[in-house]
Amino acid sequence: MDRIITDKLIGSLNKICPNRVRTNQNLSDISSWRIGGIADCIVEPAGIKELQNVIKLAREEKVPTIVLGAATNLLFADEGLRALGIRIGKHMSQVIINGDTVVAEAGAWVPLLARKVGKAGLAGCEHIVGIPGTIGGLVYMNGGSKRRNIGTNVQSVICVDSDGKIVEMSNSECKFSYRSSVFQQENMQKIIVKVTLQFPERESPSEVRRRMLNILEERRKKFPKEYPNCGSVFLSDPNMYQQFGPPGLVIERCGLKGLRVGGAEVSTKHANFIVNLGEATAQDVLALIKYIHEIVCKKTGLLLKSEVRYVNEYGSILSINA
Ligand SMILES: Cc1cc2nc3c(=O)[nH]c(=O)nc-3n(C[C@H](O)[C@H](O)[C@H](O)COP(=O)(O)OP(=O)(O)OC[C@H]3O[C@@H](n4cnc5c(N)ncnc54)[C@H](O)[C@@H]3O)c2cc1C
Structure with missing residues (x-):
């Protein structure tokens, strides 16, 4: 099979995301299962503008794309990846807390986000403190623990669609149900870039921390x-x-x-x-x-x-x- 990811495309990606384009990436190095062949190319945009430009380029060059977070819920093929991997991670991971509202970029690391929320004296985030992934991946999966789901706290989600357009979606538009969301639908093709969460319940940071430590201890023993x-x-x-x-x-x-x-x-x-x-x-x-x-x-x-x-x-x- 001919290479879909050409040198010309890699050159253009490097102009959009300097130093954040990796070719011949061993997927077993990035997946938490440590399994997978070689990916032709993975790019990590730093911000919405860069992401829009990557999507536009991939579309022009007719290159299939796949969005990746921390790859903690993915099994990569032994044959590797012949599509362009767009990784939303540490370069898009800002978290801002204002009152009971938390605005997180999709690449924010969930355990860090949970701790930050707890420190601000907001309760309700404890169940996600031990989940190793990005908030974008967590919203996509409607993940959680202790019979809870992150969707309960999602107010809205900002995405970039396959035309590069910014779209805001309300909680009801996300269609959350048990470990499921609208983002999992086959024709969805929306990349989550920002999530607004609400934690209306206040509690002392030390009490939230105590509960988080209990959850982490329980997980350590069980998993x-x-x-x-x-x-x-x-x-x-x-x-x-x-x-x-x-x-x-x-x-x-x-x-x-x-x-x-x-x-x-x-x-x-x-x-x-x-x-x-x-x-x-x-x-x-x-x-x-x-x-x-x-x-x-x-x-x-x-x-x-x-x-x-x-x-x-x-x-x-x-x-x-x-
Ligand atoms: C040790 C361990 C414990 C775990 N415990 C739990 C648990 O208690 N509860 C739980 O729910 N899960 C758990 N998980 C699974 C996993 O951590 C979560 O599903 C996590 O939310 C996935 O996030 P990620 O960034 O790794 O996503 P990835 O694995 O990279 O991707 C998962 C899916 O989300 C999509 N995606 C990722 N980012 C975006 C984005 N920005 N926009 C659109 N789509 C996106 C991907 O295309 C993919 O389909 C655990 C995993 C491990 C390894």
Whole structure:
């Protein structure tokens, strides 16, 4: 296959985002699973203007794009990436707090944002303090913990669409539901650049901090840290949770803890985590997910849905529903 990302395109990207264009990026170095082949090119815009120019250029050159945050919820293909990766990270990560309103650029690191909010004496952000990702990725996933979702606190979201236009979306337009948002729809193609959050409840910063430390301690005990992973693999659907318990327990009861395919293993600490023992490939993880899905379905009738997403070689983001 011919290279889609040409030297001419790389030259133009370098003019738009000087020193923030990486070619032949090993995806296993940036994904929290430490899995993935080589990406032709990843660019990190610093601000909306640069992002608009990158989108415009990619459109003119007919190059497919994919937006990445911290890659903590993504399984990259072993074949790598032949699309342009647009990474929204530390160069777009300002957080401003005014009263009970928090305006965060999409690349803001969630644990830092949570701490900042807590320090300002605002409660309600504790459940996200241990989630390693960007606020843009968290809003896209409507992530959270302790049965909570960030969507509850979102007032509005500013995005750049595929024409490079700035669009503001209200909470209801974001269509938040359990670990889902409108941004996940296939034809959506909006890049989140800024999020306005509201935390109306006030509390002493020391009390918020105490609760955050408890949550972090709980997570430290429960979740595997020794090997690279992507957090929970399967969604904890609220109905399933009530009837059968969390997916980790369901998988454990099916006797799948410790099961291995190649270098991928169902964590012996928490069965809803798949860990990379060192040399795992995306194919190993996909095969393990498929197997877990099949066995759980056979033994319980439950159809587990995956929370992590697969990024194929052409930059399509697919949910892994075995
Ligand atoms: C150890 C560990 C623990 C975790 N615990 C939790 C948890 O408790 N709760 C939870 O909900 N999640 C958890 N996760 C999963 C993950 O951290 C979250 O889903 C996180 O919000 C993803 O953010 P990210 O920046 O890494 O996004 P990425 O993984 O880079 O991307 C995820 C999706 O969001 C899209 N995206 C990213 N940024 C943008 C943007 N600016 N605009 C539009 N789309 C965007 C991407 O295209 C992709 O489809 C955990 C992960 C790990 C590794």
